[in-house]
Amino acid sequence: MAKSNLYGRDLITTQEWSKEEIIQTLELAEEMQKKRFSPEFSNVLNNRSFFMFFYNPSVRTRQSFEVAATELGGHGLFLEPKTMRLKTATSAGETVEDAANVMARYACGLGIRILEDKIADYGEGDALIREYAKYSEIPIVSMAHDKFHPCQGLADAMGYRKHLGKDLKGKTILHAWGHGALGRSHCSVQESMLICSRLGMNVRVAHPKGYSLDPEVVKWTKKNCSDNGMEFAVTNDVEEGYEGAEIVYSRNWMSEKAYHGGEFHKAEEVEKALKFTDWICDEKKMKLTNNGFFSHPMPVDRGHEVTDEVASGKRSIIIDIAENRLHVQKAVMALTMAG
Ligand code: CP
Numbered sequence: 001m002a003k004s005n006l007y008g009r010d011l012i013t014t015q016e017w018s019k020e021e022i023i024q025t026l027e028l029a030e031e032m033q034k035k036r037f038s039p040e041f042s043n044v045l046n047n048r049s050f051f052m053f054f055y056n057p058s059v060r061t062r063q064s065f066e067v068a069a070t071e072l073g074g075h076g077l078f079l080e081p082k083t084m085r086l087k088t089a090t091s092a093g094e095t096v097e098d099a100a101n102v103m104a105r106y107a108c109g110l111g112i113r114i115l116e117d118k119i120a121d122y123g124e125g126d127a128l129i130r131e132y133a134k135y136s137e138i139p140i141v142s143m144a145h146d147k148f149h150p151c152q153g154l155a156d157a158m159g160y161r162k163h164l165g166k167d168l169k170g171k172t173i174l175h176a177w178g179h180g181a182l183g184r185s186h187c188s189v190q191e192s193m194l195i196c197s198r199l200g201m202n203v204r205v206a207h208p209k210g211y212s213l214d215p216e217v218v219k220w221t222k223k224n225c226s227d228n229g230m231e232f233a234v235t236n237d238v239e240e241g242y243e244g245a246e247i248v249y250s251r252n253w254m255s256e257k258a259y260h261g262g263e264f265h266k267a268e269e270v271e272k273a274l275k276f277t278d279w280i281c282d283e284k285k286m287k288l289t290n291n292g293f294f295s296h297p298m299p300v301d302r303g304h305e306v307t308d309e310v311a312s313g314k315r316s317i318i319i320d321i322a323e324n325r326l327h328v329q330k331a332v333m334a335l336t337m338a339g
Contacts (some may be wrong), residue, residue, distance in 0.1 A: 006335040010133045010140045012126070013148035015194045015220055022198060026158055029324065029331040037071070041330070044338045045074030048108040052143065053081050055118040060298060061143045061151070064325040065111060072330055072338075074108070089120065096128070100135035108337040110136060113143040115185040116254075120262045122146055122186075122214075139336040144187050147214065151332065152297045153191035155324035156249075157199060159317050163293055164246055169200030169228065172290075173247040176238075177207035178305030179276040180252035183269035188297040189251050190217045197224030202231045206241040208276050210255050238278050242288040249295045250281035250306050274304070281306040286315070293317045 006021055014022055032041055050069045054062060062078060069076035087093035103110055112132060114125040125145035133140040142150055157168075164171050173196050175189050189205075190213055197203045203221055205213065212218075218234070225232040235241055242248065254269050280303075286292060294306065294316040302308055310316065 003339045004335045007337075007339045008139060009336050011150050011332055011336065012129055012133065012140065012142050013191060013194060014150045014153050014198065015148075019198055022154070022157070022195065025154060025328065025331045025335060026161060028335065029154070029158055029327040030161075032330050032334075033324075033327040041072060041334065043073040044334045045069060045072040045108060048074040048337065049106065050074060050076045050109045050111065050333065050337070051079055051103055051107040052076060052111045053079050053113065054143070055081055055112075055114040056116060056144075058113060058143070060322055060325050061113060065143065065329055068326055068329040068333060071326075072333060074333075077107075096131045097135045100132050101137075104137040107138060109139045109141060109333060111141045111143040113145065115144060115146045115187060116183065117264045117266060119146055119259075119264070121259045141332065141336075144185070146185050147187060147190060147217070148194075149187040149191045149297070151325060151329050152188050153195040154328035154332070155321050156192050156295060156297070157195050158324040158328055159295065159321040160196070160201075160247060162320065163317055167200075168196070170202070170230070171246045172202040172204065172244060173249060173295075174204045174206060174241040174245040174289075176241065176248060176250045176281060177211050177279055178250045178252045178281060178301065179273050179279045180301040180304035181270050181274060182252055182301050183254050183258065183264075183266045183273065184252050186213055186217075186253050189249065189253055190214060192249055193217065193221040194224065197221045197228070197230070197232065200228045200230060204232075204241040204245065205234045206238065207234075207236065207253075208238075208279060209236050210257070211253060212256055213253070239285055239288065242285045242292075245289045245292045247295050248281055248286065248289060248292050251296060252301060252305055280304060281310055283307065283309055283313075286310055291315070295321060298322050
């Protein structure tokens with residue numbers, strides 16, 4: 001592959017890439033899906049290594065990045081920050097500047113996941129990733145942090161293009177809060193709001209009072225929608241928003257009070273969230289949609305965020321979207337790291 005215009009770029013949120021760059025990535029991912037093991041792509045990262053820092057657990061992200069690196073002829077290395085003597089807010093160790101500079105001499109890119117209980121306040125994960133990006137000469141890719149999950153957003157969009165057509169303009173997506181036992185970060189839903197609004201969709205959000213999303217992300221989403229002549233709406237009504245939607249993205253996220261006193265209060269979050277038993281995506285609510293598809297970044301909290309009937313039903317596209325993680329990450333690595 002020839003060096004792309006995205007060579008050397010970080011991916012912290014798709015909001016920081018142009019619409020053309022997002023489409024370029026989606027088109028390459030679609031081509032890579034069609035020609036999965038073609039020699040055209042099997043040497044793109046020949047002999048190169050991609051480092052992955054996982055502060056938090058993962059199934060899809062770790063597996064799909066490792067497979068992506070292998071299919072491009074390179075290698076993905078799983079690294080646990082706790083084994084690396086890195087400096088943190090509470091312990092002495094190597095600075096981000098030194099670690100980032102050294103790693104750039106070994107690898108072609110660095111992915112980082114940091115969220116939920118691994119930070120003391122909302123925004124700290126984003127700040128850490130941006131500090132790595134400041135010092136590193138190789139691309140930094142968010143593999144999900146407290147604010148954004150760009151690879152998930154690209155995989156979602158690839159799924160919507162497959163099921164609704166490549167032009168998503170005028171289609172409507174509802175992001176519905178789901179009650180649940182996981183106290184999840186805002187990253188997936190915020191990334192979805194941003195990329196869907198960039199691609200011309202009407203964006204709706206429904207959540208109980210106390211579960212507002214990041215005001216800055218809401219502001220950007222509103223502007224993205226208005227730039228495309230589309231609508232953005234937020235409601236605290238559990239059913240409002242389903243009416244006429246083409247995609248329902250049902251997902252739990254933590255409340256506005258999840259972080260206090262310098263830590264994440266997961267037990268409090270779960271206890272509070274489980275009381276909102278009406279906040280579940282079920283067949284009755286899906287009947288209000290325009291024959292809508294069910295979307296979720298996974299892992300799904302079945303019985304809380306969504307019923308089994310919907311999650312395993314004919315209109316569920318969650319497995320397609322999980323597969324897309326592989327294709328979009330191959331495209332991101334090829335475009336930003338192959339030179
Ligand atoms: N959607 C997603 O990021 O899945 P994992 O947490 O399993 O990586």
